[in-house]
Amino acid sequence: MIAPQATFHSVDAVHAALARERYLADRGLATSVYLAAALEQPLLLEGEAGVGKTEVANALAAAAGARLIRLQCHEGIDLHNALYDWDYARQLLAIRAAEGGERRVGQLFTREFLLRRPLLEALEHEGPVVLLIDEVDRADDEFEAFLLEFLSDFQVTIPELGTAVARGRPLVVLTSNRTRELHDALKRRCLYHWIEYPSQEREAEIVRARVEGVPEEIAARVCSAVARLRGEELYKLPGVGETINWARALLALEDAELHETLGVALKVREDIERVERTRVLEGV
């Protein structure tokens, strides 16, 4: 291997490194991340919206001193969005230029005209890389099949140029929101971790780490309010992201009631009405 990839000595080292980037991982997550790096296997993260799936990759890249390359999946994503494409417009211009005698045509399919998309970028990058394949459940089956191949070989063949092989295996993090079940074959290539909502104490720690200068009282209040909301039967439960935003909102307003800022945590009208009707937040 030419480029040294991100490695950690132990599970504790992962935990400490992530904590330095203000990401407080639980033990299970730290173990999974450590294994992903040690075994060079992709890590598939699932969990409710806003529990910090994408944030893991950000913190990991910063902690390992690696470059973060992100591929946001969407419906209809294909090879040319994900891997490479040719710059056809420039090729056409090059043909025109050749006609005017300004340059020799002949080599149209060279690296000069190659547009490198995230996956190729991750493959060819010198130095450690964290590759984040975000919301893979949004892509369709065809793309999943291609990913499967990519993740097992870490090499791609561009017919006009030849085969590109990874210099060192990038650390790959996939996230999914479970809008659909991923194919079993893809899951089998990956280590799997389900991120739970953190406990109230841990969430308070997260708020303190993420929101600078937040008073103890606001952190505790927001976290206990969120814990109560998560016990309710709501359409959309608040995630950790909402907790942090709520703490920020209260900090900005200085002296505000929780129910005045409920819209930071709950985004469905029926949920807000329900919480106000049942007075869940009373006394927090």
Added chain:
Amino acid sequence: MEKVNGGATVPHGGVRVTARLVALVASVRAGGVRAGVGELVAAHRALAAVDSASRQEAYFALRAALCSRREDLEPFDAAFAAWFDAYAHRPAPPVDLDAARLVLPRVAVPGGSPPEPGPVEAVPVPAAWSDVELLREKDFASYTDRERTMARRLMARLAARGPRRVSRRTKPSRRRGPHPPGARHDLRRTLRDSLRYHGEPVERRWREPSLRQRPLVMVCDVSGSMEPYARMLLQYMHACVAARRRVEAFAFGTRLTRVTRELAGRDHDRALERAHDAAADWSGGTRIGACLAELNREHGRRIGRGATVVVLSDGWDRGDPEQLAREMERLGRCAHRLVWLNPLKASAGYEPLTRGMVAALPHVDDFLAGNSLASLEELAELLEDQPTRRRR
């Protein structure tokens, strides 16, 4: 030593570790986790990478290697607890051959005499077109077992039809020349073609959006009053799960059960049996509102992305009609199209007067009977008809 996953190898752990892991893999598999030799190798490597004397490290390492779904966590926890206590502090047992046989790939060695072939069961098929016609119009409630079997193939054909939508994935268009509606310029092929004319892009080429199957969510009432129909409607759901991608199936009575996994698989009778076992409150009472509330909350993600939702129920509801109305409104807003099938609608003079139906109907896009093959065909035609727009 076997080479796996990008050049790393299984560390020398000796036969003893392997034997222990084989036992663990066998017991998580017994708990319904899909773990095979690949996972066994991964578990081996994971265990070697951490401090395997620590219960916690071993737990998380093996969990990451062996589980691949949230539902796997529970059987894994149980298997791990038993396994760690049994093995950790004792010398390893000899390789457990029974467990190894369960887990390791089988070699085809014929053993003993082959089993006697049982009596072959004849599968009735429609003999003539008139049979099919009679079957089409007949009410599911008066089907005989023989007719149920005959209807199976017709149902499978019906199930393959269903809603489609315009995808963002494009495909090369055959049309050339001026801009076809909705198409995007295909520079790749335009350039390739231009090579034929000395680099002159004479003909522009296009890519156009393709059609895909729209996600389909089916929610079937299996309470007592629906009993005559539930069996056939479940059969229809099974055919849909088998024939289409992205189908979610739920059964409900007093509570909601997801039966998609149970209905998957080609073996018809076993699939229905599994679904029957999974939905515990078969032929009991009905609380439609509460069940739809659970669908909205727990599975909202699966239906919030432009799915067609089909509810199969007679609307006899013992729950709170206000809740039903609220949840139907929410469902109608999230779904692309909301269809209600009520077998009672087929009988002459039916009026939707039950509390449940009155509460639900204002939010329903289409209200059909679904009591016979003919009416399921009507459903298929209706869904197939509109790839893009919905009526409201």
